[in-house]
Amino acid sequence: MWHNIWYALLGLFLAGYLALDGITLGTGIIGGRLARDDAERRTVAAATGPFFLGNEVWLVAAAGITLGGFPGLESGVISGVYPVIVCAVAALLVREAATQFRRRGSGERSLRRWDALVRFACLTLALMWGLLGGVLIGAIPVKDGHLPIDAAVLLQPVAILSALTAVAVFALHAAVFLAVRTEGSVAGRAAGLARRLAPAAAGLAALTALVAVADSTVRDGLLNPLPTALLFLAALAALLLAPRIIASAGWKALLVSGFAALSPVLLLGAAHFPQALVSSAGAGEDVSVAEAAADPSTLAVVGPVVLLVLPVLLAFQAMQWWAHRAKADDRSPAYF
């Protein structure tokens, strides 16, 4: 039982990461285009700044759960997607530094340079997470619990389309966020951008799905096609719906685009369960959730500790959102 609880926890933290850091990633990508002058740039920075640390930390937690709860995934998968993880981690490091340093320098030029780095790092991260999702959704050449590094697997069409979709989805999610959290010209432009991005994001997602279904190796990975398809349609609907309800629903629109951003985690879980990874070398090589998980003795001891502190952690996160629930403008505190 404990391995399923841990799997749900892994899903929770990965989903939280995509929905929350997706805002930071998307803002990094579109923020420069949305803001036209200094005051607007300050507004954009003030809108996302307070959440920066609280958002990215979901990934660190997800990696911690993988390390402690799923040594099978840690040792089997991460080394097999080595180049992707190296690019993503390097981008995380650069984004961390660039975000924290961008307003510590003196003068416009240093700010511009750091901003360009933030944009590049966010774009890289979005592409890498999309690529990873596109690789893992199908059957992968995992054997004896080990995935060899293979460029043909990492750069298959589905993975590349999935990477592009991720960029569009995060950009849309961030546009919805900025439309909701800011006022005036930035909010208006963000809402407009979200509406224009919706068909592009939904179109790319649909194209990715079509190519995936057409590819037999990917199709082999879909052990539960019906729930996967339903989830996918729900995510597609969320992409199209979110920009339309910004004016009427406010923050609720962000929940809808957030669902679209985190849906890859649900899709991966639904497609493979009770397996964690599906092998292209035959069903015998599949890695089930139970096989990937740590020994029951570890899970049953550490699991209660995690479940006990989880409400406190979520309360701290909620506190952060409550503290910064007001609309941001160029006079709001924008430390980063």
Next chain:
Amino acid sequence: MDDVLVLARLQFAITAIAHYLFVALTLGLVTYLVVMQTRWAVTGKETHRRQTRFWGQLYVINYAMGIGTGIVMEFQFGLTWSGLTHFVGNVFGAPLAIETLVAFFAESTLLGLWIFGWNRMGRTLHTVLLWLVALTAYASVFFVLTANGFLNHPVGYETKDGTVRLTDFTALLTNPNALSASAHILAAAVVTGSFFIIAVSAWHLRRRTGHDEFFWSSMKLALPLAPVFILATAALGGWQIDHSVRQTPTKYGERSDRAQALVETFTEKFGPGNYFPPGFSQTAEFVMIIPALFMMLIAVTGGLFMIKRNLIRRKVLLWLLTAALVLPYVSNVSGWIFREVGRQPWAVYGVLKTEDAVTPGLGFGTVLTSLLVFGTLVVGLLIVDWALLLRFARRGPDGSHLGRAPGEKSEDTAADLPRQAGEPAPAASSPPPSVPTF
């Protein structure tokens, strides 16, 4: 294969050392910040608020690279050390999972609230947040050292079917190797924080930047505590050695009978080989201790000259107090080299060799590329971070961005020029009424 091992170790060593350069100061400074901000919370005096803002600004700049390099470290367990996670992941991963969730997740969220809570929250709530940041940071040390303590002195496990299982969680959490190391490291971190505050304050006092009161008050806090914590670090280090001489005797060379006996056991179980670490790990022990002697000498001398503010007129001594900042860093890095290189050739002492901990089938070019990528980025950003620390340290208390109220002027335009003595400091403007308070 050997080359891959060397590169993977080098990559981990570079990121781990870089990580600790920032972590040591983070832990030391947050301890002082708690004191400063609590004084502000209790007295409500503006001087304490200014002090918290100035040192807090440096703390936050330093923190950025701590997070960044920490992420690089975390992912390396999967990238290059999957042999380790595969074999001992059941035990080794547990404290790390707890660390990321219980400690770091909370710490990072709370730090964000603290940074953006200036001028928005009540003084008490804001101070409580900092206390929680400090406590979660200490908890991080404990859990990370629990994982590291398992590598040095594995306890609470059994080996079954080619992997290691957790049998005794309490034993893992009360591993004397980890507890003694945690305590030693925390004391050493406070020494690092003390010398940082001493160095920056001494610079301002020597240059007469016009903030004598401000930096004298910081100096008065840190300088008398420095010798206390140096002695505590030494005593806790002695306690740690007391354990590790028995637990990891090969760390101390070939002298002892215990080491010789253990090597015989290793040879029986794992075949013949060199079971002693490279010689430089023992050199590192001395490179750790010698700076501590100098730190003690300088801190005590400086402390004696504090009577009637005599110190402010002693330019040479003030210069020495600034230069002494390099000493705790030398000791920190050497201490870790002694502990971790001294554990070689083992990844998990007596259980798993480092050469078997590396990811199987990892290519030379792959690791070389990631080593170059991570190495260049880490070193480059480290230099930028230190340049920023230097700049904000020189700017003095009026140049803090942290806690700046909207519309408040900072010293950005008067870039880095020390203020003229006697010039009044601009009062912090009160937050505009439109800002919602929490």
